[in-house]
Amino acid sequence: MMIAQALQLLLELEEDFEVIGTAPNGTQALHDILQLHPDVALLDIEMPGLTGLEVATQLALLKQPVKIIILTTFARKEYFKQAINTQVAGYLLKDSPSETLAKAIRAVVTGQTIYESRLVKDMFTTKEPPLTKRELEILRVMKTTATTKEIAEKIFLAEGTVRNYISAILSKTGTTSRLEAVMLAQENGWI
Structure with a gap:
């Protein structure tokens, strides 16, 4: 919640922004968005x-016009x-400069899509797996076998x-x- 409050203070410094709510969790965020109708x-x-x-996803299913920006520390x-499949309007990393966030908010309001350039670049580059041959072998077996034994x-x-x-x-x-590791390996063509 401390980060939400810091973001609120930061965004309220922008003359053309009005922060109408913050939420401590996703369930409350969904409720508040449906009640407050933010842009x-x-x-x-x-x-x-x-x-x-x-x-x-819920907001898309409910055909809500709110523009969603994912702001996260995860560059996965x-x-x-x-996020792309959910058709969010923006995806930014928390280590981005504060000016980037303000510009992104203004851009998505006008219908633009703003994605972190590092992530877009990663989508189109294939990487060698960070795993040894033995680790890849274990991943292949994990795909079909449940227990360590x-x-x-x-x-x-x-x-x-x-x-x-x-x-x-x-x-x-x-x-x-394990499931997440197998899925990541499959997405990247490692196994």
């Missing part, structure tokens, strides 16, 4: 309750793809060793679950 809503990807993308390709049996390694590899895979890919 633009700034949403984070990972909010308690509903995520920013879930709020954006999969989040960015989801089953993975270990299939590739003839100890369970503890497999757990260590899985931990390294999650760390290197910046993912938080």
Whole structure:
């Protein structure tokens, strides 16, 4: 909530902006947007309750005219793809200069789409996987096998060793679950 309050203060310095609400979570944000009818809503990807993308999806389904800007610390390709599929008007990283946010808000009000250039560039470049051959092999097996024990049996390694590899895979890919790691690897054509 501290970040929301700081953003509110920052945006209120702009003469042509009026901040009509802030919300501590996605569920409250959706409720407030439906009640207050703002022109633009700034949403984070990972909010308690509903995520920013879930709020954006609900607003699209309800055919609400509000322009959504995702403002997040996550430069993950999969989040960015989801945001594009949800047709958000903007996707900016929190480390962007404050002037960039104000310009983006003005731009999306006029119908423009503003996406973080780093993320757009990443969408069109293929990267080598940050994983070793063994880690990629484990990912391939994880795609079809559920437990660590089953993975270990299939590739003839100890369970503890497999757990260590899985931990390294999650760390290197910046993912938080096996499923997310497999999906990321598939999206990037690594497996």
